[in-house]
Amino acid sequence: MGRGCLILFGAVWILFSCIFLFGPLGILLAGSKPNWMTVLPSALFSLPFIAVGLAIIAYAVLPWISAMRVSKPAITVSSASLSLGDSFTIAYSQMFKSRTEVKGVKFSLLQRETVVYQSGDSVATAHHDETAAEFEYPGQRYEAGDSLVFSRNMEIPRDWMHSFRSTHNSVTWLLQAKVNIAGWPDYREDFEIQVLPSLAR
């Protein structure tokens, strides 16, 4: 589900959750004094549902919030065609839009299984990630216009699966960067790489 759909879903969820608030609200707007012993329980009942709707919207907009501080990173890989067992170099560059305290950057090489399946009347998707390698880049303070730049050697493990894609099942390889920003949502970026069905010599 895309972010826009999540926001819409959250908004509709909140609207329906507010149904128990409409009665007291109408009474208040009409200038009458509501009977709180009747109105309060139904209003309280709706609060957890409203909180769920707000959480859904917050989850959807978090990436946009974190992107207000940092630009989209430029990630380049030394080779476009990688085999299992190949070593490669990644170059990472990301600019900060305002003063930012970065606690750390976690960089992971992931193999992701994605499956699509029929669940009742709807179609569901599930992911499973396995971390093949990871490293952390130390945190520091960045001023507006500063860039986080580093390069690193990594290796595709020889005994894993190559990239594979069919209608309902896929195996993909991702480079995932997670920038941990103090007092701000994490910034996350996934970058897919193709791993060929061959072994490095």
Added chain:
Amino acid sequence: MTSVDFQWNVLGGESADGGTRFDPGSTLEGTVILTPQTDLNCSGVKIRLEWHTEGRGDRDRKTAGEIVAFRGVLPGGQLVVLPFRFTLPSQPWSYSGFYINILWELVADVDLPLAINPKSRYPILLRPQGAYISQALNPEDRSG
């Protein structure tokens, strides 16, 4: 129900993880011996090389090769030897993951008009030497 005994004789390969491993791009050849209990007028006996997925996702399946090895009447009680030869593709490799399994197999399919087709499957592993194989194979699967 129509009964046919199947016996697979697959040449080459290497024993691995309870199955037989073949290199991608190599040749897979052998024979399948059919013994029908009664005379069978079949539209054809097809031998296929195919893979399919198993696991949480909906099943994907692809036939990498197919030959019609026999047409006509399969004589009851007699052995019918059907040779086959396929060039194995380069991918996908056999795989056993968290949600996804990719399984390769040979399938012998006796196409009978207006009846359930007798079938037999022979699992294989497609993966180069030196690569990890965790695909489980049940020896029972090799019988018809």
